[in-house]
Amino acid sequence: MSTTRLRFAPAPTGSLHLGSARTALFNWLTARGTEGELILRIEDTNAELTRPELIDNIYRSLEWLQIEFDGEPVRQSERTDLYNDAVESWLSDDLAYVDDGAVRFRVPSDGTTSWDDVVRGNVVFENQNIEDFVVRRADGSATFFTANAVDDFDLGITHVVRGEDLVNVTPKVIMLRQALGAQDLPKFAHLPLIVNEQRKKLSKRRDDVALESYRDRGVLADAMINYLALLGWGPPDDVEVRPIEEIVQLFRLEDVNPSAAMFDVKKLEAINGDYIRAMKPEEFTEALIPWIANEPWNSLVDRDQLAQVAPLVQERTRVLVEGPPQLDFFFLESPEIEESAWEKAMTTPEAPLILESTKTAFASVDWSVASLHESLRAIGDSHGMKLGKAQAPVRVAVTGRLVGPPLFESIHALGREVVLERILRAQNKLDET
RNA sequence: GCCCCCAUCGUCUAGCGGCCUAGGACACCGGCCUUUCACGCCGGCAGCACGGGUUCGAAUCCCGUUGGGGGUGCCA
Numbered sequence: 001m002s003t004t005r006l007r008f009a010p011a012p013t014g015s016l017h018l019g020s021a022r023t024a025l026f027n028w029l030t031a032r033g034t035e036g037e038l039i040l041r042i043e044d045t046n047a048e049l050t051r052p053e054l055i056d057n058i059y060r061s062l063e064w065l066q067i068e069f070d071g072e073p074v075r076q077s078e079r080t081d082l083y084n085d086a087v088e089s090w091l092s093d094d095l096a097y098v099d100d101g102a103v104r105f106r107v108p109s110d111g112t113t114s115w116d117d118v119v120r121g122n123v124v125f126e127n128q129n130i131e132d133f134v135v136r137r138a139d140g141s142a143t144f145f146t147a148n149a150v151d152d153f154d155l156g157i158t159h160v161v162r163g164e165d166l167v168n169v170t171p172k173v174i175m176l177r178q179a180l181g182a183q184d185l186p187k188f189a190h191l192p193l194i195v196n197e198q199r200k201k202l203s204k205r206r207d208d209v210a211l212e213s214y215r216d217r218g219v220l221a222d223a224m225i226n227y228l229a230l231l232g233w234g235p236p237d238d239v240e241v242r243p244i245e246e247i248v249q250l251f252r253l254e255d256v257n258p259s260a261a262m263f264d265v266k267k268l269e270a271i272n273g274d275y276i277r278a279m280k281p282e283e284f285t286e287a288l289i290p291w292i293a294n295e296p297w298n299s300l301v302d303r304d305q306l307a308q309v310a311p312l313v314q315e316r317t318r319v320l321v322e323g324p325p326q327l328d329f330f331f332l333e334s335p336e337i338e339e340s341a342w343e344k345a346m347t348t349p350e351a352p353l354i355l356e357s358t359k360t361a362f363a364s365v366d367w368s369v370a371s372l373h374e375s376l377r378a379i380g381d382s383h384g385m386k387l388g389k390a391q392a393p394v395r396v397a398v399t400g401r402l403v404g405p406p407l408f409e410s411i412h413a414l415g416r417e418v419v420l421e422r423i424l425r426a427q428n429k430l431d432e433t
Numbered sequence: 434g435c436c437c438c439c440a441u442c443g444u445c446u447a448g449c450g451g452c453c454u455a456g457g458a459c460a461c462c463g464g465c466c467u468u469u470c471a472c473g474c475c476g477g478c479a480g481c482a483c484g485g486g487u488u489c490g491a492a493u494c495c496c497g498u499u500g501g502g503g504g505u506g507c508c509a
Contacts, residue, residue: 134507138507238446238458259440267459271458405471407469
């Protein structure tokens, strides 16, 4: 028998919002940390929101985040009788009245309604500031207030953890719950809003709020969860990047910071980079495949070769989308040479000499990373250049860019034939100009 | 307008009356390492919004001001 029972109650309005994901997470953390239960409740009292595909998206996103629920989801659209009964009883007790076909709840004109919020402390509303609100629409459907109050009571919810934007509906829900005959109140915890750089609530219109869009760019679920946990909460020991199991142990609703938190993509990506670097090379290679599938050179990719070269860019990748562009030259027949790179590396007096020496040396050098390395180092030496300088023309000739994965490992993977051909190609291009 | 909430480095946070000349992380700036970039390491910049209290003592408690935000639908 569990002592705590929580619910995550999204309205199916399309893709899961970052704020909703954070709310789901904090509910989940609380449930896990207290060995309680967490149920998923779909708030689709509005007929327009009952479309199955909207709900599927929520399931998929929550599944991706590995936020699990106990029991089957509760669909409010399937509990209309319950809401009707409640409204009827309020009507017969004269707690509510009909107005233009809708039913409104009678709010007392004096007194106060308050609760002790877990994250904000005591919150008090003067009843006189609350209007009689609609509990049943003219079309007969229950409103959010009714469904919310009835379900939280009926489902035995002990902790209501939701966004701060719902603070002002809380007194209404409390009144309804009392009208239902409830003697107690659940613990309310209103989480700080997640805001953008303008300090405004993340909005669908202006901000990139869909969880999927981060997933699609190659943010890992574990990293996303870890980052989201840091929005409004911090571990007591200052260790921010850590396994979710540890966060479950450390997390306490009482420690949640009440002030709004800005969603910082840079930090998200930094944490994601940590997670990517922590992957096994094979895992990283595997994770990259869906992103490579989007590249025009996808059909040229050889899996074995990919397994060999992907790890070379692992620590250079913060989000998975950044992976493929760093690897294209391994697979493209004749990768394009970036103009700015060419300008920088090939217009020096030494460049042609280095290319020629390298071509000659590489034609017979032992094809190992160490020998390749030593060989080019020696060539650089003979021109009085450090390797850092000397490698530039070769890198541009072979990869088309000035920056990229470690050169000798790359050259090694490409093979002698390809490398010599690319050097020759660069020499030809040099001759043309 | 009315109601409600919030206020520590640029950002996310630690701090719950003395351990704070305020700690960590991201970002930024130096340096080291180095075959580029990155990673890693070392160092730096930078904050308790303001004013009153309370107290021997306040970032921490109270009040006010200012500034931000949220809500104000027969949406949720």
